[in-house]
Amino acid sequence: xxxxxxxxxxxxxxxxxxxxxxxxxxxxxxxxxxxxxxxxxxxxxxxxxxxxxxxxxxxxxxxxxxxxxxxxxxxxxxx
Amino acid sequence: xxxxxxxxxxxxxxxxxxxxxxxxxxxxxxxxxxxxxxxxxxxxxxxxxxxxxxxxxxxxxxxxxxxxxxxxxxxxxxxxxxxxxxxxxxxxxxxxxxxxxxxxxxxxxxxxxxxxxxxxxxxxxxxxxxxxxxxxxxxxxxxxxxxxxxxxxxxxxxxxxxxxxxxxxxxxxxxxxxxxxxxxxxxxxxxxxxxxxxxxxxxxxxxxxxxxxxxxxxxxxxxxxxxxxxxxxxxxxxxxxxxxxxxxxxxxxxxxxxxxxxxxxxxxxxxxxxxxxxxxxxxxxxxxxxxxxxxxxxxxxxxxxxxxxxxxxxxxxxxxxxxxxxxxxxxxxxxxxxxxxxxxxxxxxxxxxxxxxxxxxxxxxxxxxxxxxxxx
Amino acid sequence: xxxxxxxxxxxxxxxxxxxxxxxxxxxxxxxxxxxxxxxxxxxxxxxxxxxxxxxxxxxxxxxxxxxxxxxxxxxxxxxxxxxxxxxxxxxxxxxxxxxxxxxxxxxxxxxxxxxxxxxxxxxxxxxxxxxxxxxxxxxxxxxxxxxxxxxxxxxxxxxxxxxxxxxxxxxxxxxxxxxxxxxxxxxxxxxxxxxxxxxxxxxxxxxxxxxxxxxxxxxxxxxxxxxxxxxxxxxxxxxxxxxxxxxxxxxxxxxxxxxxxxxxxxxxxxxxxxxxxxxxxxxxxxxxxxxxxxxxxxxxxxxxxxxxxxxxxxxxxxxxxxxxxxxxxxxxxxxxxxxxxxxxxxxxxxxxxxxxxxxxxxxxxxxxxxxxxxxxxxxxxxxxxxxxxxxxxxxxxxxxxxxxxxxxxxxxxxxxxxxxxxxxxxxxxxx
Numbered sequence: 001x002x003x004x005x006x007x008x009x010x011x012x013x014x015x016x017x018x019x020x021x022x023x024x025x026x027x028x029x030x031x032x033x034x035x036x037x038x039x040x041x042x043x044x045x046x047x048x049x050x051x052x053x054x055x056x057x058x059x060x061x062x063x064x065x066x067x068x069x070x071x072x073x074x075x076x077x078x079x
Numbered sequence: 080x081x082x083x084x085x086x087x088x089x090x091x092x093x094x095x096x097x098x099x100x101x102x103x104x105x106x107x108x109x110x111x112x113x114x115x116x117x118x119x120x121x122x123x124x125x126x127x128x129x130x131x132x133x134x135x136x137x138x139x140x141x142x143x144x145x146x147x148x149x150x151x152x153x154x155x156x157x158x159x160x161x162x163x164x165x166x167x168x169x170x171x172x173x174x175x176x177x178x179x180x181x182x183x184x185x186x187x188x189x190x191x192x193x194x195x196x197x198x199x200x201x202x203x204x205x206x207x208x209x210x211x212x213x214x215x216x217x218x219x220x221x222x223x224x225x226x227x228x229x230x231x232x233x234x235x236x237x238x239x240x241x242x243x244x245x246x247x248x249x250x251x252x253x254x255x256x257x258x259x260x261x262x263x264x265x266x267x268x269x270x271x272x273x274x275x276x277x278x279x280x281x282x283x284x285x286x287x288x289x290x291x292x293x294x295x296x297x298x299x300x301x302x303x304x305x306x307x308x309x310x311x312x313x314x315x316x317x318x319x320x321x322x323x324x325x326x327x328x329x330x331x332x333x334x335x336x337x338x339x340x341x342x343x344x345x346x347x348x349x350x351x352x353x354x355x356x357x358x359x360x361x362x363x364x365x366x367x368x369x370x371x372x373x374x375x376x377x378x379x380x381x382x383x384x385x386x387x388x389x390x391x392x393x394x395x396x397x398x399x400x401x402x403x404x405x406x407x408x409x410x411x412x413x414x415x416x417x418x419x420x421x422x423x424x425x426x427x428x429x430x431x432x433x434x435x436x437x438x439x440x441x442x443x444x445x446x447x448x449x450x451x452x453x454x455x
Numbered sequence: 456x457x458x459x460x461x462x463x464x465x466x467x468x469x470x471x472x473x474x475x476x477x478x479x480x481x482x483x484x485x486x487x488x489x490x491x492x493x494x495x496x497x498x499x500x501x502x503x504x505x506x507x508x509x510x511x512x513x514x515x516x517x518x519x520x521x522x523x524x525x526x527x528x529x530x531x532x533x534x535x536x537x538x539x540x541x542x543x544x545x546x547x548x549x550x551x552x553x554x555x556x557x558x559x560x561x562x563x564x565x566x567x568x569x570x571x572x573x574x575x576x577x578x579x580x581x582x583x584x585x586x587x588x589x590x591x592x593x594x595x596x597x598x599x600x601x602x603x604x605x606x607x608x609x610x611x612x613x614x615x616x617x618x619x620x621x622x623x624x625x626x627x628x629x630x631x632x633x634x635x636x637x638x639x640x641x642x643x644x645x646x647x648x649x650x651x652x653x654x655x656x657x658x659x660x661x662x663x664x665x666x667x668x669x670x671x672x673x674x675x676x677x678x679x680x681x682x683x684x685x686x687x688x689x690x691x692x693x694x695x696x697x698x699x700x701x702x703x704x705x706x707x708x709x710x711x712x713x714x715x716x717x718x719x720x721x722x723x724x725x726x727x728x729x730x731x732x733x734x735x736x737x738x739x740x741x742x743x744x745x746x747x748x749x750x751x752x753x754x755x756x757x758x759x760x761x762x763x764x765x766x767x768x769x770x771x772x773x774x775x776x777x778x779x780x781x782x783x784x785x786x787x788x789x790x791x792x793x794x795x796x797x798x799x800x801x802x803x804x805x806x807x808x809x810x811x812x813x814x815x816x817x818x819x820x821x822x823x824x825x826x827x828x829x830x831x832x833x834x835x836x837x838x839x840x841x842x843x844x845x846x847x848x849x850x851x852x853x854x855x856x857x858x859x860x861x862x863x864x865x866x867x868x869x870x871x872x873x874x875x876x877x878x879x880x881x882x883x884x885x886x
Contacts, residue, residue: 013583014501015500015501015502015582016582016583016584017581017582019578019582020578020581020582020583020584021582021584023578023584023586024584028567028568028667028668029567029667029668033804034804035804036804038565038804039567039667039668040565040567040801041567041568042567042570042574042578043569043570043571043574043801043839044555044556044558044570044571044573044574044839045570045571045573045574045575045576045577045578045581046495046555046573046574046577047488048555048835048838048839049801049802049835049838049839050802050833050834050835051801051802053834065574065577068490
């Protein structure tokens, strides 16, 4: 299946989380911090640290490590 | 020997200590916990004129606002935010009451302006509100930082200790007794917040302070969709109510760091911290009614505090005739942060005997002095 | 529907408790936050359930995707657990909410590619993705071995396992090591040997380096420092229990030997609150075998079944191993590695210097430190930085951390984030 990340198509396997699919695609960060504008991606991998936030289909604040990919998902960096 | 012992390192105690030190007095601050260990660490840090109808409390707040501006310039470092307050009325009757209040506020020297469509100021507000009023003077600080910075600016640290009683010679106060010692001083200030009543009884000079529980919901960090402090007009009535049952009306505001704060509830349930779910549901429902976009936003945490409620809705600031040398600076209910600088300045003047900026009569402790001293 | 027993958490402890409670003829529900049973330990991809997990299943009702955001007693007897799908009512509760990686800050730990050991494991076991091609596994605890072995078997180059403990201490706990534990450790050791993965004791990763992602780490051993190139670092120091519900329900807590705040339980896994039991990592981090044993004990006790002496003996032995493990795999002196600008709180980007300033401003406890620095006030509400901030606050105040220091972060009336729209649902008549 495929989803788009900031407009770019990314492949994913069924049951993978968004974070895992991005990681497999070589993406290590998909958010920048509020104060220091530093890159963040996945840290705890289990939904506890909230580093991995993304916007999925228009809804912000989604933890990429918990959201399972669905075909056609539109994923954008969290503002 | 200190000139002044201030009991309580919250916002009010810190302000009293700051202004007393500024007046050249030797000050000791004592608290059984750290700075802002009580209610000051549990509130939103409001500086509001909008929720105070004309009267002595509003007078005190107008003076305090001016002091806050000076403190921001002289001390700083407490996230002073010129937020502005938008009061909204859901019904025509509420809007009419609000209009009357705006008129009275303007006559009393408050900047206030009617707003026909509140969504001009806050685009995310629900449609169909009957009217509103904007108060540009409403502001916000981070209260724990404010208390800490004032103490630091005055060169004071908090002496850790629990006060158990007054040290008295005859009728004259000569210090405070702690669990593990004594601090001698000619003047003692009861700024113990929600515990001021309990402490005043131990001092044989009881004043009626009771806890009034409140909860705040904190959301996940959001983009700035809410620009001001926004609250329902019923809030003013709730503040003024003496009812012990739950008074809740919507208060919603964004913060510079992103989370949206949602209040406000008032209950007189003693110090009971339990069973908050019904209150939290009410706060959430009221917030979503005001700002429908909040339905999809997550609450990350809830916290509660106890406002020091004084039965006649005015703080107690000044000397207690029953114990010469004892002063009170307490009973500010939910307005302690905003009123703290004026309280501190007034108290320092009363201690040093310099003419105060305000008539201290409405806040005088003498109004409770008919209550006999000694423990019940 | 009203259950006799609600088990919160579908990992090894929760599944064991549920199975025993079912055997005791109770109506049981497993209320789990995740989409599939297994918790962290038996994390798996859809369709590839581990055999151990299959064996642990029972006929208990399974309520997935149901994080409990609020727990309260009543109305009347029993409890109510609020989930996004509605409230779950039960007469008695078994809390088996597990633990997550305990993180200690160090320079560079916020670089992309630096993850927790549990995070690397989750990526691999849960999603079939390698955290990197050249991976360092570091921190403390037997878990490092398991994860490193998994990564090596899956084709990653594991440049080393850097264990802070010197492991001489196991010699001081001869009764703690069972044949099973030695066999398990031996298995991982053989995997690592086969893949030529160095296992270095007394080694600490003191810094991570890179621009947009981690490119190298500095490993310290005694006075020696060595730079190692990596594209991923999996690092954590043990686990920290998830106590929100226990604390919200009023259960007593205590500091365990590893410095974590845990729920106090008696020999029947009862907490200090009648009707509330706890099992697994929440009562003390001790691994999956201990978690299952505690689950069995809790499941029997919550349904009034007599205890099984064999299980009790095994539990005692597993507890002894856990204590030995904690004694041996101690975190290093990490505080001295912190630079002024090392972030202590990831969410709010609070540097160490700000926490020091908070203490200078008068923060004598964790609550004040939080208020004056914002550490712990971000999205994760201190789940990541809590243990470190509690220790740092105590250290900066010249004392050892206490249970009260840690309890500040465990105190979360809202145990999980909840949509305001869900919270705004009208109360049921009995609320």
